Amino acid sequence: xxxxxxxxxxxxxxxxxxxxxxxxxxxxxxxxxxxxxxxxxxxxxxxxxxxxxxxxxxxxxxxxxxxxxxxxxxxxxxxxxxxxxxxxxxxxxxxxxxxxxxxxxxxxxxxxxxxxxxxxxxxxxxxxxxxxxxxxxxxxxxxxxxxxxxxxxxxxxxxxxxxxxxxxxxxxxxxxxxxxxxxxxxxxxxxxxxxxxxxxxxxxxxxxxxxxxxxxxxxxxxxxxxxxxxxxxxxxxxxxxxxxxxxxxxxxxxxxxxxxxxxxxxxxxxxxxxxxxxxxxxxxxxxxxxxxxxxxxxxxxxxxxxxxxxxxxxxxxxxxxxxxxxxxxxxxxxxxxxxxxxxxxxxxxxxxxxxxxxxxxxxxxxxxxxxxxxxxxxxxxxxxxxxxxx
Ligand SMILES: [Fe+2]
Numbered sequence: 001x002x003x004x005x006x007x008x009x010x011x012x013x014x015x016x017x018x019x020x021x022x023x024x025x026x027x028x029x030x031x032x033x034x035x036x037x038x039x040x041x042x043x044x045x046x047x048x049x050x051x052x053x054x055x056x057x058x059x060x061x062x063x064x065x066x067x068x069x070x071x072x073x074x075x076x077x078x079x080x081x082x083x084x085x086x087x088x089x090x091x092x093x094x095x096x097x098x099x100x101x102x103x104x105x106x107x108x109x110x111x112x113x114x115x116x117x118x119x120x121x122x123x124x125x126x127x128x129x130x131x132x133x134x135x136x137x138x139x140x141x142x143x144x145x146x147x148x149x150x151x152x153x154x155x156x157x158x159x160x161x162x163x164x165x166x167x168x169x170x171x172x173x174x175x176x177x178x179x180x181x182x183x184x185x186x187x188x189x190x191x192x193x194x195x196x197x198x199x200x201x202x203x204x205x206x207x208x209x210x211x212x213x214x215x216x217x218x219x220x221x222x223x224x225x226x227x228x229x230x231x232x233x234x235x236x237x238x239x240x241x242x243x244x245x246x247x248x249x250x251x252x253x254x255x256x257x258x259x260x261x262x263x264x265x266x267x268x269x270x271x272x273x274x275x276x277x278x279x280x281x282x283x284x285x286x287x288x289x290x291x292x293x294x295x296x297x298x299x300x301x302x303x304x305x306x307x308x309x310x311x312x313x314x315x316x317x318x319x320x321x322x323x324x325x326x327x328x329x330x331x332x333x334x335x336x337x338x339x340x341x342x343x344x345x346x347x348x349x350x351x352x353x354x355x356x357x358x359x360x361x362x363x364x365x366x367x368x369x370x371x372x373x374x375x376x377x378x379x380x381x382x383x384x385x386x387x388x389x390x
Pocket of ligand 1: 055092149
């Protein structure tokens, strides 16, 4: 679907709103927190900010018309960057993770100025109307990319216990029940009318499903506590082979960010320890813990297709957290990688598909029904919970 000039200005407004939210978080960082200690699962904010800006510049300002945008910059398909060495410093496919703490990154004021300059040039390009056909797609790509990194910042805030600009609210869940879904087809993937989707959402296709039963809402903290109290972490029969391996090496006995204080379980929300609300969704559990809980209830995790089929039923509660599914992240039939070919391809078949239409810090643009999130099954730092099925 071709975008009008008005649509493009609307996209620029959304890009500015996304940057405002990123800058609100950045304003909370002290000088040392901009870099912070090394962790394999997060990025230093000073690198990540530069990466977001580099990505926007790379796709929206530096593509030469008619050249292959996925080819190496060494082959010369790109215009020069506004800053030196950005392709070496900020391309996540190129710079090793550890080096993001060690390489000579732009200083904080330099990287934010780089962001302003790239955004100004982008607006000039939109105003002038001087771009070729793929440009509107790349604008949307840059927007989605920035929104996803902003959510990754919320995860990092939680992981590192940083002071947030505000505390996002989590709704309490209803009493809960289950839905009985009759056999029938479900459509997975996006139709071609949508303005922007990632390659892994293409395209709509039908999948046949048998009858199943699924929870109307995610598992709550109170329910998960019952599993813990019943010795769920100590019963090997509840855990998959990979789950048992995970338990042996990690020695976890409760969700991430939980601890016991004088007979009372508490959880850390960013920089504060608070009481656990029993009727909120349990968050920060691995897929192994989710599977073991489901097994303890005599159930299992829903497949991604079952989740999508059930999500359109009245009474199905969603949007409080990402949810583990029983489905590995894999390409849909006829998959072809888009220009940004590192978005999906490197993660197929090793990552698990998550559904849920986003968590409390997911932007609505990302929470579209066809969006497929994906993480390794041992990750607990995303705002992820689960529901069960049978
Ligand atoms: Fe990225």
